[in-house]
Amino acid sequence: xxxxxxxxxxxxxxxxxxxxxxxxxxxxxxxxxxxxxxxxxxxxxxxxxxxxxxxxxxxxxxxxxxxxxxxxxxxxxxxxxxxxxxxxxxxxxxxxxxxxxxxxxxxxxxxxxxxxxxxxxxxxxxxxxxxxxxxxxxxxxxxxxxxxxxxxxxxxxx
Amino acid sequence: xxxxxxxxxxxxxxxxxxxxxxxxxxxxxxxxxxxxxxxxxxxxxxxxxxxxxxxxxxxxxxxxxxxxxxxxxxxxxxxxxxxxxxxxxxxxxxxxxxxxxxxxxxxxxxxxxxxxxxxxxxxxxxxxxxxxxxxxxxxxxxxxxxxxxxxxxxxxxx
DNA sequence: CTGTAAATGAAAATGATTTTCATTAAGAGA
DNA sequence: TCTCTTAATGAAAATCATTTTCATTTACAG
Numbered sequence: 001x002x003x004x005x006x007x008x009x010x011x012x013x014x015x016x017x018x019x020x021x022x023x024x025x026x027x028x029x030x031x032x033x034x035x036x037x038x039x040x041x042x043x044x045x046x047x048x049x050x051x052x053x054x055x056x057x058x059x060x061x062x063x064x065x066x067x068x069x070x071x072x073x074x075x076x077x078x079x080x081x082x083x084x085x086x087x088x089x090x091x092x093x094x095x096x097x098x099x100x101x102x103x104x105x106x107x108x109x110x111x112x113x114x115x116x117x118x119x120x121x122x123x124x125x126x127x128x129x130x131x132x133x134x135x136x137x138x139x140x141x142x143x144x145x146x147x148x149x150x151x152x153x154x155x156x157x158x
Numbered sequence: 159x160x161x162x163x164x165x166x167x168x169x170x171x172x173x174x175x176x177x178x179x180x181x182x183x184x185x186x187x188x189x190x191x192x193x194x195x196x197x198x199x200x201x202x203x204x205x206x207x208x209x210x211x212x213x214x215x216x217x218x219x220x221x222x223x224x225x226x227x228x229x230x231x232x233x234x235x236x237x238x239x240x241x242x243x244x245x246x247x248x249x250x251x252x253x254x255x256x257x258x259x260x261x262x263x264x265x266x267x268x269x270x271x272x273x274x275x276x277x278x279x280x281x282x283x284x285x286x287x288x289x290x291x292x293x294x295x296x297x298x299x300x301x302x303x304x305x306x307x308x309x310x311x312x313x314x315x316x
Numbered sequence: 317c318t319g320t321a322a323a324t325g326a327a328a329a330t331g332a333t334t335t336t337c338a339t340t341a342a343g344a345g346a
Numbered sequence: 347t348c349t350c351t352t353a354a355t356g357a358a359a360a361t362c363a364t365t366t367t368c369a370t371t372t373a374c375a376g
Contacts, residue, residue: 140307149298
């Protein structure tokens with residue numbers, strides 16, 4: 001993962017990029033644009049496909065590279081749902097309005113975002129985070145919570 | 159993932175295998191044996207290496223296949239710490255004595271198992287699990303909690 | 317406007333995991 | 347115990363997401 005110092009300050013991304021010594025390019029804008037508009041969990045190729053019609057000269061390689069930068073900056077979460085490819089979602093921050101956790105079907109890989117119990121969870125997590133951070137001298141920046149099981153359809157199929 | 163029906167009953171693995179229609183083979187025993195003895199997070203190749211001296215005729219392919227079966231049976235957890243290969247650990251069950259969660263360094267990929275806050279976490283998770291299960295009609299069988307950040311060393315390096 | 321280092325695309329390389337296929341062996345039933 | 351069916355296996359090849367290489371382009375500081 002690419003990281004230049006610790007660049008997690010606030011401010012919108014024009015500044016965020018520049019502030020961290022990154023250059024602002026068309027490809028990066030395109031990718032951020034798609035990511036901030038799309039709901040859901042996009043793979044690198046998904047993003048490439050969505051961008052391609054409008055920006056045919058942004059390659060898949062650049063998508064990967066940009067996603068790496070973005071997740072290094074904390075602007076994007078890189079997720080793994082066990083289907084062999086990484087998924088990315090725009091980060092709104094763990095306290096942000098749309099923060100959610102995932103419910104993953106181990107059979108069909110369907111993913112449901114839920115926010116229902118987030119408040120209690122986040123409260124507990126913050127505590128835990130603090131405790132862990134102290135005990136293990138970790139600078140915790142993020143967390144991942146996923147529940148696994150069978151979705152309605154798949155558990156029907158037995 | 160290979161699954162034959164829902165085979166998550168109790169009992170030790172000789173029976174568990176047979177009960178689910180799987181055959182008990184040398185390779186599978188070897189893999190279970192290593193997994194149950196080793197602490198930590200082994201990759202398929204780690205396991206292959208550990209087994210090889212004693213069972214030189216168990217191939218890497220079989221290791222992958224067996225791990226797939228085992229994780230289908232819920233006897234092994236398949237984990238992803240972001241270093242490009244899957245890691246496996248013997249499952250003691252979410253309520254088992256050694257259940258733990260993970261603290262992952264995003265820089266060097268070091269992983270710390272912690273059990274410190276498990277009790278509170280597990281309690282909340284059980285509630286959440288129940289609520290989510292009902293609302294989304296999911297049969298939840300497992301959960302994953304990981305905190306990400308920089309370990310002491312890596313945050314030292316700035 | 318210019319120089320320099322960062323960013324890029326295309327193609328090749330990588331590397332974990334999966335598939336193929338011919339062979340072996342587990343274990344149910346005789 | 348012997349036989350037969352089918353699951354399990356190893357080796358090699360295939361797959362496929364991601365990374366690297368390298369020559370070229372481009373952002374942007376000065």
